[in-house]
Amino acid sequence: MGALADAGLSLADVDGYFCGADAPGLGGFSMAEYLGLTNLRYMDTTETGGSSYLLHVSHAARAIATGQCNVALITMADRPLAANAGPVLAGVDMSLVPERDFASPVALPPVFGYAQIARRHMYEYGTTPEQLAWVKVAASHHAQHNPHAKLRDVLGIEDVLASPLVADPLRRADCCVVTDGGGALVVARPEIAKGLKRPLVKLAGAGEAMKHNAAGRMQPMHSAGVHSAARAFAEAGVAPGDIRYASLYDSFTITVIMQLEDIGFCEKGQGGRFVADGNLISGIGKLPFNTDGGGLCSNHPGNKGGMTKMIEAVRQCRGEAHPAVQVKNHDLVLAHATGGLMSSQHMAGTVILEAE
Amino acid sequence: MLGKPKGTQTPASAEFQAFTEAAQRGILVLRECQDCGELHHYPRAHCPFCAGRNLNWREASGRGRLYSFTRMPGERRAVAPAIVDLDEGLRLNTVVLDADVHRLAIGDAVQLRFQPDPQGTPRLAFTTPEAEAARAYSARAFEAVDADREGFAASCAPAPVDTVAVVGGGNMGIGIATAFLKTGISVMLMDQNADALAGARARIAETLERDVQRGRLAADHAALRIAALETTTDMTRLASADLVVEAVWEDMALKQQVFADLDRLARPGVCLCSNTSTLDIDSIAAATGRPDRVVGFHFFNPAHVMRLLEVVRGKETSTETLALATQVGMRLGKVAVVVGNAHGFVGNRLMIAREQEAGRLLLEGALPDQIDAVLTRFGMPMGSFEMQDMAGGIELSYRARQARGEKSPVIDRLFEAGRLGQKTGKGYYRYEPGRKRPLVDPEATAIIEAASAAEGIERRRIDGAEIEDRLILPMINEGAKLLAEGIAARASDIDVVWQTGFGWPEWKGGPMYYADQLGLAEVHKRLSSLQGAQGVRFSPAPLLTELAAKSATFTAIEAT
Numbered sequence: 001m002g003a004l005a006d007a008g009l010s011l012a013d014v015d016g017y018f019c020g021a022d023a024p025g026l027g028g029f030s031m032a033e034y035l036g037l038t039n040l041r042y043m044d045t046t047e048t049g050g051s052s053y054l055l056h057v058s059h060a061a062r063a064i065a066t067g068q069c070n071v072a073l074i075t076m077a078d079r080p081l082a083a084n085a086g087p088v089l090a091g092v093d094m095s096l097v098p099e100r101d102f103a104s105p106v107a108l109p110p111v112f113g114y115a116q117i118a119r120r121h122m123y124e125y126g127t128t129p130e131q132l133a134w135v136k137v138a139a140s141h142h143a144q145h146n147p148h149a150k151l152r153d154v155l156g157i158e159d160v161l162a163s164p165l166v167a168d169p170l171r172r173a174d175c176c177v178v179t180d181g182g183g184a185l186v187v188a189r190p191e192i193a194k195g196l197k198r199p200l201v202k203l204a205g206a207g208e209a210m211k212h213n214a215a216g217r218m219q220p221m222h223s224a225g226v227h228s229a230a231r232a233f234a235e236a237g238v239a240p241g242d243i244r245y246a247s248l249y250d251s252f253t254i255t256v257i258m259q260l261e262d263i264g265f266c267e268k269g270q271g272g273r274f275v276a277d278g279n280l281i282s283g284i285g286k287l288p289f290n291t292d293g294g295g296l297c298s299n300h301p302g303n304k305g306g307m308t309k310m311i312e313a314v315r316q317c318r319g320e321a322h323p324a325v326q327v328k329n330h331d332l333v334l335a336h337a338t339g340g341l342m343s344s345q346h347m348a349g350t351v352i353l354e355a356e
Numbered sequence: 357m358l359g360k361p362k363g364t365q366t367p368a369s370a371e372f373q374a375f376t377e378a379a380q381r382g383i384l385v386l387r388e389c390q391d392c393g394e395l396h397h398y399p400r401a402h403c404p405f406c407a408g409r410n411l412n413w414r415e416a417s418g419r420g421r422l423y424s425f426t427r428m429p430g431e432r433r434a435v436a437p438a439i440v441d442l443d444e445g446l447r448l449n450t451v452v453l454d455a456d457v458h459r460l461a462i463g464d465a466v467q468l469r470f471q472p473d474p475q476g477t478p479r480l481a482f483t484t485p486e487a488e489a490a491r492a493y494s495a496r497a498f499e500a501v502d503a504d505r506e507g508f509a510a511s512c513a514p515a516p517v518d519t520v521a522v523v524g525g526g527n528m529g530i531g532i533a534t535a536f537l538k539t540g541i542s543v544m545l546m547d548q549n550a551d552a553l554a555g556a557r558a559r560i561a562e563t564l565e566r567d568v569q570r571g572r573l574a575a576d577h578a579a580l581r582i583a584a585l586e587t588t589t590d591m592t593r594l595a596s597a598d599l600v601v602e603a604v605w606e607d608m609a610l611k612q613q614v615f616a617d618l619d620r621l622a623r624p625g626v627c628l629c630s631n632t633s634t635l636d637i638d639s640i641a642a643a644t645g646r647p648d649r650v651v652g653f654h655f656f657n658p659a660h661v662m663r664l665l666e667v668v669r670g671k672e673t674s675t676e677t678l679a680l681a682t683q684v685g686m687r688l689g690k691v692a693v694v695v696g697n698a699h700g701f702v703g704n705r706l707m708i709a710r711e712q713e714a715g716r717l718l719l720e721g722a723l724p725d726q727i728d729a730v731l732t733r734f735g736m737p738m739g740s741f742e743m744q745d746m747a748g749g750i751e752l753s754y755r756a757r758q759a760r761g762e763k764s765p766v767i768d769r770l771f772e773a774g775r776l777g778q779k780t781g782k783g784y785y786r787y788e789p790g791r792k793r794p795l796v797d798p799e800a801t802a803i804i805e806a807a808s809a810a811e812g813i814e815r816r817r818i819d820g821a822e823i824e825d826r827l828i829l830p831m832i833n834e835g836a837k838l839l840a841e842g843i844a845a846r847a848s849d850i851d852v853v854w855q856t857g858f859g860w861p862e863w864k865g866g867p868m869y870y871a872d873q874l875g876l877a878e879v880h881k882r883l884s885s886l887q888g889a890q891g892v893r894f895s896p897a898p899l900l901t902e903l904a905a906k907s908a909t910f911t912a913i914e915a916t
Contacts, residue, residue, distance in 0.1 A: 054402030098369075098398075099398040099481075101368075101372055101375075101477070102372075102375060102397065102398040102399070102480060103398075103448075103449060103450065103479070103480060104437065104449065104450050104451045104479065104480060104481065105451065105471040105472075105473050105479030106428075106435055106437070106451050106453075106481075108437050108451075112426050112428070113437075113449075114435040115426035115437075116424040116425060116426050116437065116438070116439055118426070119424045119425065119426060119438075119462070120424035120462065121425065123424070123462045164429075165427075165429055166429070167426040167427065167428070167429075167437075168426055168427045168429070169426075170426075174396055212398075213398070213448075213449065214404075215394075215396035215397060215398065215404045215405070215446075216395070216396060216397040216398075216442070216445075216447055216448055217446070218439075219446065220423075220424070220439065223661070284462055343439065343449065344449055
């Protein structure tokens with residue numbers, strides 16, 4: 001409702017609905033019924049974990065372009081804390097996954113997969129715990145301006161390094177928060193959008209890509225982001241150097257470093273050096289990221305950070321982020337998410353937004 | 357459409373069945389495509405590379421190297437989630453377990469070790485060659501203990517034991533009585549205090565009831581077992597006992613008095629066992645007219661749970677008595693290790709060496725959580741101070757010291773502050789009500805720091821490596837002395853004692869095996885250097901010096 005009100009549209013205008021498996025019931029049926037969407041002619045319930053909502057934005061734009069709908073509503077909401085659910089995805093049943101029978105006897109929460117990426121990254125590229133900590137420090141600088149952030153204290157490197165190890169080498173402070181929450185986005189046909197009294201944000205390009213264990217040939221030092229980003233840049237006709245703000249999936253600090261490299265903001269292996277010395281802090285560094293505090297400090301609703309990544313990217317593109325963190329040149333911004341497990345099966349989504 | 361009825365499961369695929377059958381034989385099978393030649397893991401009916409359907413099974417070597425790994429802090433079991441590169445070129449998400457996961461490095465060799473899941477299905481896991489070697493050694497160490505028992509029994513078959521008298525209805529007496537009852541042996545539990553006996557009966561019934569609730573024991577068996585318990589204040593009932601186990605208060609005069617009575621009242625030839633943990637078994641035996649039939653039976657608390665039984669051989673103890681004692685130990689499901697008569701016998705002797713040093717480290721600058729973290733990282737299930745808090749060690753140590761007129765700057769203050777351990781909610785740590793997790797307590801830290809000041813010791817930062825050496829090397833040194841004195845018949849007996857009584861991980865063999873892995877020259881060098889810095893308590897034992905000089909090992913020495 002908030003997203004529609006912000007856009008100056010009503011439920012009756014919505015003819016396309018997009019959601020992930022967090023929506024209760026079968027596909028989007030219950031949500032459509034609950035919200036009172038009566039004019040739907042298009043629905044997409046793509047579920048790829050945290051990246052789902054970036055994919056929805058791209059799918060919505062393409063559905064509009066091919067004339068299948070005019071106004072698309074994308075929603076997500078989950079209450080892992082209230083449900084005491086732990087690090088699982090709402091509506092996703094992993095119990096019958098066939099490859100599970102051939103894998104580890106121990107249940108492994110995502111942090112262990114990312115910790116192994118971090119260790120290998122340190123081994124191959126000399127990345128340090130201090131460099132990982134810089135990602136959290138930057139997020140904390142942004143979160144201080146967000147009254148809704150779960151963690152609002154500005155942290156120093158030593159604060160991060162003093163937090164206990166959760167999965168060596170990752171510390172508690174290297175992990176995102178776990179929160180309840182949700183969000184919604186509206187994607188509208190350009191002709192409709194131009195009639196609304198809000199700053200225009202155009203989808204300049206998008207890309208998606210998947211990786212899995214490849215029957216025992218996985219290459220964990222590159223995520224699928226390499227391909228999703230390349231596709232998005234090609235479609236937008238721009239390069240990483242043109243981007244002035246990035247919403248980056250931040251389940252863990254290492255996730256950010258890996259994605260910076262895979263998107264092309266720096267060379268493979270240079271992510272640790274790239275984030276050091278406050279390079280991700282708005283007003284200080286070259287590439288401000290997650291100016292709402294991100295998943296690392298603000299929120300990570302439903303164990304999925306994609307929705308909030310999109311929302312903050314839109315705010316930046318409109319020039320409506322908090323004044324203390326708003327980037328000056330916000331013509332081109334990027335949002336990127338990795339859904340699933342970067343060390344195994346995952347789907348990356350990249351979205352490039354352009355202010356009009 | 358109706359849902360599937362509850363309880364039915366999706367039938368396992370043919371690939372899964374073949375994979376599991378091989379896994380049950382400890383073999384990892386891969387799928388090999390005859391069309392394109394590619395191998396794949398997580399077998400399917402087609403090749404994921406060329407979609408071909410001509411697939412073979414191929415046995416993997418089971419060996420690989422670590423691509424990456426992490427650790428699961430807080431797990432009691434040593435588990436490291438890992439990505440492993442198989443020799444065959446496949447990269448798998450798996451775990452390394454039952455190994456020294458704190459000393460893994462990328463590139464390390466690993467080998468297959470399938471693990472059953474809760475349904476008993478083998479699941480893919482790996483361990484290290486070092487851990488496998490330690491387990492093979494451990495198996496031999498246990499075989500040596502079994503061989504001892506069989507050796508004694510071969511020379512004189514032990515007499516049957518149907519009824520045991522347990523003398524003393526305290527904590528240990530209760531545990532020992534429970535252990536016998538669970539084995540199906542009738543027990544007469546004796547104490548002069550009828551109230552104590554009533555309490556003991558209630559606790560034994562409670563333990564058996566808990567076993568029933570947890571499904572470990574059938575209800576009718578529990579009833580039979582409790583019916584096999586007689587509690588009595590009448591010592592003349594001893595005449596019906598086939599074996600007597602004494603578990604009275606740890607006091608020599610008292611034990612001698614009790615043994616004189618036992619000798620008078622038990623049938624001739626019946627073995628009299630003393631559950632002493634510190635006293636001289638020969639002095640106890642001297643109170644009887646049958647010293648050849650007296651033996652130490654050192655159970656560990658709780659006696660019905662802990663696997664270790666140290667059978668203490670006195671000067672006069674006969675082979676026949678040892679045959680009976682080890683046989684009874686086996687019937688109890690214990691690992692009965694025959695040890696010599698010396699203060700602390702084998703297990704506690706090493707423990708005392710470690711704990712004394714832990715106490716000194718506190719005064720010099722370390723804190724309980726730091727020391728405990730070193731020990732758990734080393735592989736022990738619990739650190740010194742968490743264990744002291746759990747077992748009431750502060751009170752025991754305080755009372756023992758008071759009796760001897762000794763002072764301890766830390767323990768005395770903790771005791772005076774009412775910090776007796778878990779049962780008072782605080783000791784070396786503090787505890788939330790109803791929780792067992794130790795929490796660092798500034799009040800305990802202040803007591804420790806004040807103790808250092810009172811002793812005139814300037815506290816310093818002590819690193820983990822120094823703590824580990826100062827805790828572990830004295831145990832090895834003490835073990836060398838026990839071997840030289842003949843208190844332990846062989847190094848592997850010491851290791852069995854520490855695995856079964858103190859939780860030394862099987863993947864690390866035992867203190868003596870660990871010393872051999874470090875190299876005795878290295879152990880000698882480190883002890884000598886500690887001796888230089890800390891004093892003569894670190895002087896290498898003569899046996900260690902001798903073996904180090906000729907590049908020999910503890911575990912290669914034959915039993916004497």
